[in-house]
Amino acid sequence: MPIPPYRFLTEVLKGQGQVTFMPSALTGLFFAAALFAAGWEYGLYGLLGTAVGTATARLLGVDRGRVADGLEGFNACLVSTGCAVFLGADRISSVLMALGGAVVVTVVTAALANVLASWNLPTFTLPFCLVASATTMAAPGFHRVWEGAAGTTALTRPATGATSLSWTQLWHAFFADIGQIFFMPQWYVGLLFLLGIFAASRSAGLVACLGSAVGIATAWALGSPADGIAQGLMGYNAVLTAMAVCGVFIVADRWSLGYAVAAGAAATALTAAVTSFFAPSGGHTFTWPFVLTSLVFVAAVPSFPRLRRV
Template sequence: MVRPLSVKLVVEVLRGVAQVDFMPSAVCGLLFVVALFAAGWQYGVYGLLGSAVSTAAGYGLRLRRDTVEAGLTGCNGCLVALGCAVFLDPGRPATVVVAVLGAVVAVVVTAGLGVLLEGRGLPALTAPFCLVATAVTVAAPGFRRLWPESGGPAALPVPATGGTGLSWEHLWHGFFANIGQVFLMPQWYVGLLFLAGLFAAGRLAGLMACVGSATALLTARVFGAPAEAVEQGVLGYSSVLVALALCGVFVAPDGWSAAYAVLGAAAATVLTPALGAVTAPFGGHAFTWPFVLTTLLFLAAVPAIPRLRRI
């Protein structure tokens, strides 16, 4: 049975939201959208807007239909629009314009990186989001209609100071916040909804998200990370994505790839404050660069490791 065009587009937009966590599932995407609206109605609207604009741009540019239909075109646009809502004033018309333009540019950047990386068998991941969002946040203070004279929203905290004693509340809040921060949302209950979406998409996906988050917490505890940063999830979101990518998404799932994913998740946790320090002069926004860099390097090494097999 052929779906009506309107239903087909809705499904593809929802898949675009779900593909932020590598899930080509409209049901997962719907739960993710519910989580965004739970964080704030503007985040739900911007997330849907970014995915919809990028999906439409994919069709307009005549990109591969199967790629667009799977939601792979919409995921970076979703994150770019969310980044605009989080770091700029979501109520300003100029922010909406930047979100739309950024979502379109993300499609072009995704296509360009795909051409560059395809020969090496590596995916673009969320690098298009990182590139566009970095450009927007660095440029925004130079535009009055994007950045008010009183100053814009506070930058993400760079994990460098604060007490290191972790209470049980810090740990369980941080466990779910790590998952929510993939979408730039620090609320633990939002992360719980995202986790529900991952389990709806597949048991392995939900399990590996938990493994990635738990690895980040353990690594942060061992190295004495500030409790506030741990609780807000700013150290562990890349670890969640790395764990998903290295066991089940790009690498065949088994005990060896699970161990490889844990190693990668720990590396991403350490890399996150390093990149936060590098980007401190323009706000300390590491975005998902730790995930991108860690995953690309670990995937590039897979052919040299007989125990592992690419999917």
């Protein structure tokens, strides 16, 4: 039975909001506006991917509750937007890759959900990481996909340069850490994303700010190049990790707040390692550090009586 268009649109917007764990159509609207602010093509790719992923889940009969909450759209949103950023938004091949990726990531999500359910662990953005990594690493072997693509310009090798942060670089980094969750380095785009998080939950917004601050502080303390920090390349994984372990999957309190700081710092340190690991093959960091760190920190919770799973 066909669903009303407004309900499907709501599911799509919630899918975009779920990139930062927010099942809110209003958050998704902010996120869509942020992507359009970065470039109309990114806004379209984001909506297209989320819509295809959501529709695929519906056609395959995925639990209606998951679809309604946007849980079947956020990985597809990231895959599609990633195709625009790393393969070039103005290519027909990128559109086709985005469409195919949105379908495939829905299947991968179901497979991983079944596997990780045995340990009561969420999939996070692991489906996106697997599909996006396979796509970008394989793309150079297909000339119709890769020739003239823009993917060689972003995160293909570890950053180098001066480590001292100027005031401008510092506040740019604070917002860019949010924007880079969607591969966008512009501070104003990150600001729109942050406003979208606050629109759904003030506490989640504050934890996102904490994650960004932890990411910046950790990267600076470890001597990361200032340009990379300012572009948000070192802090976006800390934002997602902090949100995941303080309020989303672990009950928010003073203990989980400290846990979030530790997890955010670990994700930032791991970002450099993952970037170096993928550099020789032309792969990208994506949200691998967030996924790996969060899986470890959430899986460890049963051993810590002061922490409670949501």
